[in-house]
Amino acid sequence: MLTRLMRDIGFDFYWTDPFCANLFAKGFEADRAGGSFSVITAFEVMEHLHDPIEFIRQAMAKYQGAAFAFSTQLFDGSPPPLDWPYYSFETGQHVSFYQRRTLQRIADILGMRLYSSGNFHLITSHSVSPALYRVSTSRLAFGLFPLLKLFRRSRTWPDRQRAMAELRQQATANDAQDADSGDDDSQNYPLIISAAPNGNNDSSLTINNSVVPGSVPTIAFMCARPAALP
Numbered sequence: 001m002l003t004r005l006m007r008d009i010g011f012d013f014y015w016t017d018p019f020c021a022n023l024f025a026k027g028f029e030a031d032r033a034g035g036s037f038s039v040i041t042a043f044e045v046m047e048h049l050h051d052p053i054e055f056i057r058q059a060m061a062k063y064q065g066a067a068f069a070f071s072t073q074l075f076d077g078s079p080p081p082l083d084w085p086y087y088s089f090e091t092g093q094h095v096s097f098y099q100r101r102t103l104q105r106i107a108d109i110l111g112m113r114l115y116s117s118g119n120f121h122l123i124t125s126h127s128v129s130p131a132l133y134r135v136s137t138s139r140l141a142f143g144l145f146p147l148l149k150l151f152r153r154s155r156t157w158p159d160r161q162r163a164m165a166e167l168r169q170q171a172t173a174n175d176a177q178d179a180d181s182g183d184d185d186s187q188n189y190p191l192i193i194s195a196a197p198n199g200n201n202d203s204s205l206t207i208n209n210s211v212v213p214g215s216v217p218t219i220a221f222m223c224a225r226p227a228a229l230p
Contacts, residue, residue: 036065040068
């Protein structure tokens with residue numbers, strides 16, 4: 001979902017998740033993109049990891065990332081009481097909890113810098129203005145979001161065009177494969193169904209120019225590559 005939302009506002013985001021199917025960003029998998037990535041994001045992921053250091057190290061190495069941006073709720077001092085909602089005992093999925101010094105230690109082990117503000121954190125090899133980072137992760141940034149959309153071109157339409165081109169290419173490949181195997185697809189591609197009132201105040205249903213008499217609603221639509229009619 002995040003990948004699709006970020007692409008819709010103009011960011012060149014790609015998806016990867018070893019534990020979840022890609023439902024909203026098909027065609028934009030990180031493995032297909034190739035090359036390096038400026039930032040790797042992992043929002044509400046760190047609390048699910050048994051070994052966050054190895055997770056970050058592998059992600060940065062695989063995708064050649066220069067920065068790792070993530071969110072997780074921190075605590076100060078002693079471990080919070082058992083009624084702390086972030087434990088999420090009901091799900092049993094939150095297994096790691098962090099203080100700011102924990103994140104600093106992780107950054108030190110990785111040989112990188114840590115920037116942290118509230119629940120948003122950045123581990124990077126670059127130098128970042130701490131003040132600018134705090135502003136960019138504050139509520140003020142949400143107020144500036146509409147202005148951001150004015151300066152970035154949405155990728156929604158180009159992504160649609162790319163997806164349609166891939167579908168056409170796949171359909172052409174399938175047709176070529178059917179032709180090589182001797183399958184005849186001409187009887188079911190395309191299927192055009194229409195109906196219009198006739199002189200008897202009925203409607204005649206027409207399927208690929210063959211009239212099927214009967215009283216039916218007035219309809220008109222086309223299905224691409226439907227199943228063959230009996």
